[in-house]
Amino acid sequence: MMGSADTIDPVRSDSVRIGMTLSQFTIGCEFLTASGRWRCTDVGTRTIVAIRLDLDHDPTWYEGPPYAVPEHVFDEYDLEDCSPASPEAYYDDSGRERLVPLPRG
Template identity: 80%
Template sequence: MATACMDRGTTTTERVGMALSDFSIGCEFLTATGRWRCTDIGTRTVTAIRLDLDHDPSWYEGPPYAVPEHVFDEYDLEGCAPAPDGAHYDDSGRERLVSLPRG
């Protein structure tokens, strides 16, 4: 079950990343590379798994996880933001995709 990371009450324009105290195991957060779920918290680092659309949801059950865990250090936390409660994916541009024949 995913939980929300703590929000310190600032807007996203005021926020410069997240603090270590904003994280909890199971909370989800966003980076420029996508949505992540916190799996462990150290004294200066956060470990997380990336949540991709095309994986079987059972891959995110653990530990151990079927997907690799990544470590975010104190400098990486500056690029993190709390994720909205539910996963929201925008595929509105899908109808404009054009398939071209190979060859």
């Protein structure tokens, strides 16, 4: 039986959790976890280091090293929860037209 983490979202082709091996990572490659999109900044013998790509940051924060955002270490157990990202970043803003601004005050 497939769990909710293994289901395919018909809108997003990058929503399937596949799991990755260390050999699939290169510096600069992007991947997905449950917490978002990441870019690999270093590959070691058993770990990788990556920065999280957030929508609200200035793109220059991702130029480095050194980076203006913190780098995080992923060990071999963390890599099992990573999925390759599609070459083009995709952000679902389909609900944007339903947002209702509320008056301040």
